[in-house]
Amino acid sequence: MGKQRKTPLELGKRERQIFETVTQLRQASVSEVREQLANAPSYSAVRATLNLLVDKGWLKVSQQRQKGIYRPAAGVEKTRRNAAKRLLTTFFGGSATEAVAALLDVSATNLNEQQLSEMMEMIEKARQEMQE
Numbered sequence: 001m002g003k004q005r006k007t008p009l010e011l012g013k014r015e016r017q018i019f020e021t022v023t024q025l026r027q028a029s030v031s032e033v034r035e036q037l038a039n040a041p042s043y044s045a046v047r048a049t050l051n052l053l054v055d056k057g058w059l060k061v062s063q064q065r066q067k068g069i070y071r072p073a074a075g076v077e078k079t080r081r082n083a084a085k086r087l088l089t090t091f092f093g094g095s096a097t098e099a100v101a102a103l104l105d106v107s108a109t110n111l112n113e114q115q116l117s118e119m120m121e122m123i124e125k126a127r128q129e130m131q132e
Contacts, residue, residue, distance in 0.1 A: 010086075011058070014041070018049050019058055019072075023079060027071040 011019060021036045022028050030047045034040045041049075050070050053059040061068045072079055092098040104111075 011053075015049060015053060015058075018046065019053055022050075022053075022059060022070050023072050023076060026076070027069050029067050029069055033070070 021033050034046050054061050059070045060073050061070050088099050
């Protein structure tokens, strides 16, 4: 993402919304982004925002059949990690325990046994890596 090491949380509201839409779709044209937005701005406003995100280093653009196709400049996993780090620092004072507690609090009723087992495996793997 160029020289900046920011997270999507530092983008303006509409920029972040458009960036997140492209990230979820993996790649998208201006029309495809507009279709996903509630109260979508005009085609030209979406195109201008996409191009601004390209200029800022958040997105890359390629041409396919005379139209721009936008995709995240960084991989999805890297983008997720950067956003999670920023969220952890901003809202939980860097405490992973507090963040996990909050996530469990808001999603506990939606978790199934398999998901809980997967989380326990991740915790156990992290514990083992710490001991190495």
